[in-house]
Amino acid sequence: MPLNSSCRENGEIIISSGDRLTIENASDFARIIHEALNSSKKVAIEFESALEVDITGLQLICSACKSAAAKGCSFSYHGRMPPSLTEMIVASGAARHAICRHNNDSTCIWFGGAH
């Protein structure tokens, strides 16, 4: 499935992850999320279960989350987090249960164990 985005009736923009979230397509992904956050208050990612992810993917998610918080937007994901992303979170030491000031002092929905 290619990297793309679609808009729902409620204005939420869903971005399909495609099969990789790595350095090769990090720029494209950043651009699409950036554009989505500029045009909707609600942006979500729909992951492919066999997603390939590297550390650039993690920092992109964090950056998008910070951008969304600054704009007062919601940035989340739909469905289950793919196992490769969960593994990358654990392997990189990104997992945390502390509050995130970019997330209205709530636990991070991405790295905070919500998965």
Next chain:
Amino acid sequence: MMEEAVATYREEAGELLAELETSLLELEETPDDNDLINRVFRAMHTIKGSGAMFGFDEIASFTHEVETVFDMVRNGKMTVTKRLLDLTLKSRDHISYLLNAPVGEDVDRSAGDEIIAGLRQLLPQPELPQKGSSEVASINLPEISPDELPNECTWRIRFRPASNIIMCGTNPISLINELRGLGTAQVVAQFDEIPQLDELVPESCHIYWDIILTTSRGEDAIRDVFIFVEDDCDIKIELIDSSGLIDREEGYKKLGDILVERGDLSPVEMKKVLMLQKRFGELLVEKGIVSPEKVQSALVEQQHVKSVRKERNEAPQQEAAASIRVPAEKLDQLINLVGEMVTVQAHLSQVSLAGGDSTFIAISEEVERLTNELRDTALNIRMLPIGSTFSKFKRLVRDLSGELGKEIEMETFGAETELDKTVIEKLNDPLVHIIRNSIDHGIEMPEVRCAAGKSAIGKVYLGAEHSGDSVLITIRDDGAGLDRDAIRAKAIERGLLPVNTEVSDREIYSLIFAPGFSTAAKVTNVSGRGVGMDVVKRGIEGLRGSIGVDSVRGSGTTITLKIPLTLAIIDSLLVKIGKDHFVLPLAAVEECVELTREDIKNSHGRNLANVRGAIVPYIPLRQHFGITEQSPEIEQIVIADIHGSKVGFVVDHVVGEHQTVIKSLGKMYRDVKGVSGATILGDGTVALILDMGSLLQTIELMELSTKGS
């Protein structure tokens, strides 16, 4: 004690040399692989450091020279070339020679001097020290820093990678995983420097890491992890706890704890008051002085060191290593004892069943269950991955192909497949001969390959995979393949095959394993004397294995070795002929069918049985072993799969499945064909273990010679 340490060093250095060889051979294929260069450097560094510690000064000084060159490689001042790899592989051999040289005896330094002279020529000229080879031995020994001593310490590491680290091909997670490999690590990725999307450079690394690592490996080992990135990255390593600090903790009990201990405050009251106050970390975050991430990182450190200290104080005696080294002889002794126990247990079962006492039978069954578990566990201890052997063959292919002017690559698969240690050791010689044959006779010269439309680079595949209670080892080349007609002609010339006999390809190809059989026009120093494949056959049969050959002219040859997982205890079928018991390895047995006197009569002396419409030839073992007692009315045919063909072995009775502890027949009976060993049964009698493949071959040869005469 020192002797034990030296023996351990020898063992460990041997393993490091094997790893070094594998890494060098892989590096030849991917010379820019930083991880490999790192591995080579670290192997050298450890061999050198430990060598100096245990008095192997010659090894330390020699390895220091080679390590220096690889230091230049990792710093990007030199590139990996074929010449460098040649010399480093030779260095590995020389270190191995020095390692195995008897202690106190003079060693031959000439090879080492030559290698070092060669390596120095490769160094960039301005840094080339103008020394003669005679000065090589006077190299200063590296000092072993105190923190290389085995003292468990906890380190605080802040790793702030260069922003372009990912674009340069280094994965920071790999480095963190390497740190994890050194001991117990807590890793916290810090995200506070990740900008918002409009400022983000997605390919750059905006993350940095705090790692709390408890290890006995010392600061150098930690620094080695960052060896290729340290120039561009910000790395801070601080010692925060050491096992030497056990009694020097500066902190003391908290005020509340003291008041509770004195009875001036109840634990409940203390808890209530504590609930009213916010935690220090929360206050810091609330005031915006420190980010939550940094507080969490500090809490991780606090928790890590607390748990390390707790473990150290509570159970210092439980700090045993996760694995221990045991001399192989002790394991062999264990297996022998387990074998004896299996035999005694079989006797116990027999006696208990004969006695009919239910309590005794129950105890006997319990002993049987435990014995089986003990047997499986003991056999499992000796299982090793076959990969360690594979690396030797990569070297063999590399060296031989160079010698013969051929270009050959070796690919391996299934290196993790486990086999009994003894089996792996005994596989070495057969594999060497098969691979030498593939390289010398199988793979063609580059120009011949190109003319045939093939790639100039020949390929040899070596792989292992499990197949039931056996392991299949496959050696495949994409060379010229076997010349069926030439083998057939040679076999007829040597009287191995009667003229005008039609035989299958498989049977023709199996002739290459006959002693002295060679179709090679010339004898090279690699192969061609017709000795090697005979060695292969003997070796594999000695392992109770079998060989299959498949070949397509012009496309290549595949040799498949089927090897039992272990040599000590096998699952077998116990059969009886007259008063004698025999054991047939169960792996090859397919089924048992009845053979009546009428069936024998109907076969008109041709020894053929009709099994569900298929004709299966059988061997009456009673006749073969000269057993004269009267046969029963109904005999049993044990049908086995031998080299892809079904063959029956006629016995009086099939007793049942049996755990057979293999005993060697000794030198006197070593050459008896068709019998691979013996076992002691529960009642103390001896049963011969039949080698069905060899038995069939012997009988076929006897029949051929009878027909010939």
